[in-house]
Amino acid sequence: MTKVCQADSFVADHVRTIPRSGIRDFFDLVQGMAGVISLGVGEPDFVTPWHIREAAIYALERGRTSYTSNLGLLKLREAISAHLEEHFGVRYDPTNQVLVAVGVSEAMDIAFRALINPGDEIIYHEPCYVSYSPSVTLAHGVPVPVACRAEDGFAVRAEAIERAITPRSKVLVLNFPTNPTGGTMTRGELEKIAALVQRHNLLVITDEIYSELTFEGEHVSIASLPGMVERTIFLHGFSKAYAMTGFRIGYACGPVALVEAMMRIHQYSMLCASIISQEAALEAIQHGAADTAEMREHYRARRNLIVKAFNDLGLTCHLPRGSFYAFPSIRSTGLSSKEFAFQLLKEEKVACVPGDAFGPGGEGFVRCCFATALDQIEIAVERMGRFVRQRVG
Numbered sequence: 001m002t003k004v005c006q007a008d009s010f011v012a013d014h015v016r017t018i019p020r021s022g023i024r025d026f027f028d029l030v031q032g033m034a035g036v037i038s039l040g041v042g043e044p045d046f047v048t049p050w051h052i053r054e055a056a057i058y059a060l061e062r063g064r065t066s067y068t069s070n071l072g073l074l075k076l077r078e079a080i081s082a083h084l085e086e087h088f089g090v091r092y093d094p095t096n097q098v099l100v101a102v103g104v105s106e107a108m109d110i111a112f113r114a115l116i117n118p119g120d121e122i123i124y125h126e127p128c129y130v131s132y133s134p135s136v137t138l139a140h141g142v143p144v145p146v147a148c149r150a151e152d153g154f155a156v157r158a159e160a161i162e163r164a165i166t167p168r169s170k171v172l173v174l175n176f177p178t179n180p181t182g183g184t185m186t187r188g189e190l191e192k193i194a195a196l197v198q199r200h201n202l203l204v205i206t207d208e209i210y211s212e213l214t215f216e217g218e219h220v221s222i223a224s225l226p227g228m229v230e231r232t233i234f235l236h237g238f239s240k241a242y243a244m245t246g247f248r249i250g251y252a253c254g255p256v257a258l259v260e261a262m263m264r265i266h267q268y269s270m271l272c273a274s275i276i277s278q279e280a281a282l283e284a285i286q287h288g289a290a291d292t293a294e295m296r297e298h299y300r301a302r303r304n305l306i307v308k309a310f311n312d313l314g315l316t317c318h319l320p321r322g323s324f325y326a327f328p329s330i331r332s333t334g335l336s337s338k339e340f341a342f343q344l345l346k347e348e349k350v351a352c353v354p355g356d357a358f359g360p361g362g363e364g365f366v367r368c369c370f371a372t373a374l375d376q377i378e379i380a381v382e383r384m385g386r387f388v389r390q391r392v393g
């Protein structure tokens with residue numbers, strides 16, 4: 001007898017365990033509501049600079065519509081290599097140490113898949129970008145979060161990482177400046193982490209997608225510290241620095257053996273990143289520095305306004321030294337992160353993301369993305385002021 005098909009019974013067990021993104025659920029709700037000011041989605045409000053769009057158009061015009069090498073166009077890999085040497089102090093051979101991917105998202109996924117054996121433990125600091133933990137689970141690894149604290153400016157302490165290390169620990173994931181907290185690290189703090197990584201023979205994956213959006217202090221890549229380039233996979237992309245989220249383009253650099261392993265997964269799953277996006281990325285990395293600098297100054301002005309407004313309202317907010325996220329505490333209102341975000345949306349039509357979407361350590365906070373026009377931020381904080389005063393009295 002033919003059995004009734006229960007489609008969900010075919011879903012793999014490890015996929016069943018991963019939750020839907022808290023951000024997605026929330027923004028399904030925002031869609032279709034009129035008059036909402038969104039401090040929600042983490043993407044630049046700027047359109048990709050014209051000369052970069054033009055490079056994409058010109059690529060199409062020239063009939064650049066083919067596959068590329070699996071690693072990406074050599075001229076783009078050469079430009080990435082030169083850029084990293086100049087700005088990050090790390091050297092990668094463009095012929096075999098640079099892989100162009102479909103965003104940092106794909107680069108991160110293939111890095112995990114290339115490294116993780118079932119049961120390997122992957123340590124990362126939390127609150128963190130929503131995809132780290134599910135991506136580790138999908139690669140059959142065990143996610144091990146280490147809490148960062150607001151009192152430390154959401155930097156991660158070497159001692160906290162050391163306490164999480166076990167014989168199954170394999171990889172440490174770092175993301176500075178951090179989504180969602182805007183936390184950054186000093187050279188000294190990174191040196192301590194580099195020492196313990198070497199002592200415990202770990203590998204680092206460093207996601208530096210917000211590095212160009214550093215407002216104060218130098219951005220240091222852990223890959224540039226002594227003894228680290230050989231045990232680091234460096235991830236970066238074009239989405240944030242050049243407002244190119246829709247182009248879906250990023251890259252991974254690292255030791256030859258690891259780039260080769262990642263490339264084998266990439267060639268069978270993605271084949272290559274879009275050639276049109278690669279041509280646009282080449283223009284961005286060679287001629288986009290002034291655009292990035294201009295956008296950064298806009299973000300800085302917005303950051304200063306929003307952080308001051310939150311602190312004035314009693315929503316204690318550390319100054320994010322990088323990224324375009326403010327992460328105020330909402331504990332003074334007595335609400336949970338979800339209650340705060342849902343009630344604020346319903347009553348005042350301001351969308352922000354509940355902090356627990358970024359891990360349990362995010363409870364008591366909300367993430368407010370300030371990649372939104374200044375006048376919109378001004379209205380948003382006015383509305384939030386009304387909302388908070390009603391609760392705090």
Ligand SMILES: Cc1ncc(COP(=O)(O)O)c(C=O)c1O
Pocket residue numbers: 042102103104105106129175178179207209237238239245248249250
């Ligand atoms: C920390 C972090 N890494 C990676 C990504 C994904 O970037 P991409 O657009 O390059 O896939 C994001 C996007 O928000 C992010 O915040």
